[in-house]
Amino acid sequence: MITHSIAALGRxxxxxxxxxxxxxxxxxxxxxxxPSIRKGFPLVIQQIYATGVLSLxxxxxxxxxIGMVVALxxxxxxxxxxxxxxxxxxxxxxxxxxxxxxxxxxLFAGRAGSALAAEIGLMKATDxxxxxxxxxxxxxxxVIAPRFWGGSISMPLLTIIFNITAIYGAYLVGVxxxxxxxxxxxxxxxxxxxxxxxxxxxxxxxxxxxxVVTWIALYQGxxxxxxxxxxxxxxxxxxxYSSLAVLGLDFVLTAMMIGGW
Amino acid sequence: MLSQRTIETLVGLFLLAVIISLITLAFKVSGLTTxxxxxxxxxxxAFDDIGQLRTRGSVKIGGxxxxxxxxxxxxxxxxxAVVTMRxxxxxxxxxxxxxxxxxxxxxxxxxxxxxxxxxxxDFLKNGSMIEETHSAMILEKLIGQFLFSVSHPGEVSxxxxxxxxxxx
Numbered sequence: 001m002i003t004h005s006i007a008a009l010g011r012x013x014x015x016x017x018x019x020x021x022x023x024x025x026x027x028x029x030x031x032x033x034x035p036s037i038r039k040g041f042p043l044v045i046q047q048i049y050a051t052g053v054l055s056l057x058x059x060x061x062x063x064x065x066i067g068m069v070v071a072l073x074x075x076x077x078x079x080x081x082x083x084x085x086x087x088x089x090x091x092x093x094x095x096x097x098x099x100x101x102x103x104x105x106x107l108f109a110g111r112a113g114s115a116l117a118a119e120i121g122l123m124k125a126t127d128x129x130x131x132x133x134x135x136x137x138x139x140x141x142x143v144i145a146p147r148f149w150g151g152s153i154s155m156p157l158l159t160i161i162f163n164i165t166a167i168y169g170a171y172l173v174g175v176x177x178x179x180x181x182x183x184x185x186x187x188x189x190x191x192x193x194x195x196x197x198x199x200x201x202x203x204x205x206x207x208x209x210x211x212v213v214t215w216i217a218l219y220q221g222x223x224x225x226x227x228x229x230x231x232x233x234x235x236x237x238x239x240x241y242s243s244l245a246v247l248g249l250d251f252v253l254t255a256m257m258i259g260g261w
Numbered sequence: 262m263l264s265q266r267t268i269e270t271l272v273g274l275f276l277l278a279v280i281i282s283l284i285t286l287a288f289k290v291s292g293l294t295t296x297x298x299x300x301x302x303x304x305x306x307a308f309d310d311i312g313q314l315r316t317r318g319s320v321k322i323g324g325x326x327x328x329x330x331x332x333x334x335x336x337x338x339x340x341x342a343v344v345t346m347r348x349x350x351x352x353x354x355x356x357x358x359x360x361x362x363x364x365x366x367x368x369x370x371x372x373x374x375x376x377x378x379x380x381x382x383d384f385l386k387n388g389s390m391i392e393e394t395h396s397a398m399i400l401e402k403l404i405g406q407f408l409f410s411v412s413h414p415g416e417v418s419x420x421x422x423x424x425x426x427x428x429x
Contacts, residue, residue, distance in 0.1 A: 190292025
């Protein structure tokens, strides 16, 4: 009885280590098996289109509404202290430092990550990856690497778009609706937000999130069981694991960066 | 399936939107005006106590920002805080006998350096030092002195006593 449970624990440990190792090998393959620029570039462009351009709508709409809601909530709290002039810094700092990278990464995991996992899982289930190998085409090079690069490039770009739409959403609510002074809104924001410490650190975060979300999606798709239930599992795990990884990493990265604030 | 050319055009538009957003973020949101060090010259001043002054704090003449604090260090010989500040080139010449004081913006605001110009015909150059300085006024110290003088009426506080001793 006891030996059984110890053996089960050991099996669990070995399984975890093995999947970590496979994920590491997949990442290594995706980073270092870049095809020639002339062949690989169009593939990467296609993936930036699939993960970046097609995610624009959800990013812009949610950015706009998040900016508007932060402005509305912040205005009423700040107005109690007679500090409603500080709405600009409040919105800009919270969006640029935290909400922008994190919310974009969560949406990206739901919109692009799940699609990547399902696509690759289906390729595997229908033996497309094996047939590529039969034709001496390396699936890591032809399928995984462009998707990895496309996803990692799209994520910071989407974050920048999210930041700017959220700030303009806050501008709409704060200045156009609640009647704050536009000059005070922008000038307080400019004196509070620092380009390197706030904006660039937010973008660094989003680069890390982009790599992690794409990596998890590709790994889950590539190692999915070749059945319909396996693909369903892979998409679910992609969204769950990458959301957890994003939230956990966000804390670690913030703790590392906070010295500059 | 869209043609490769359409996809490339759409991705190009996407990148263009990103670049415009980044430029807006840099200039409109963070107020980034200089990628490189602006032209100007640096001067130093030694203070007894700089309070909450930090690097990137502003340097003002008559309330107008004319530069920023670039470095704060301790002078190991005199134990004074040596503040290095960069004055923008378009400020014009500042007389050498001007005084620098550390003031607070509002009751709880940030500290900044205010330079009060004087009348000398010699002007500050790159690397010169402002001799006349006034330390930051620290609220806790003032309250402490006030409480001391209230609880010990008739006694004179340490600071006021010392000048009287000197003549003896």
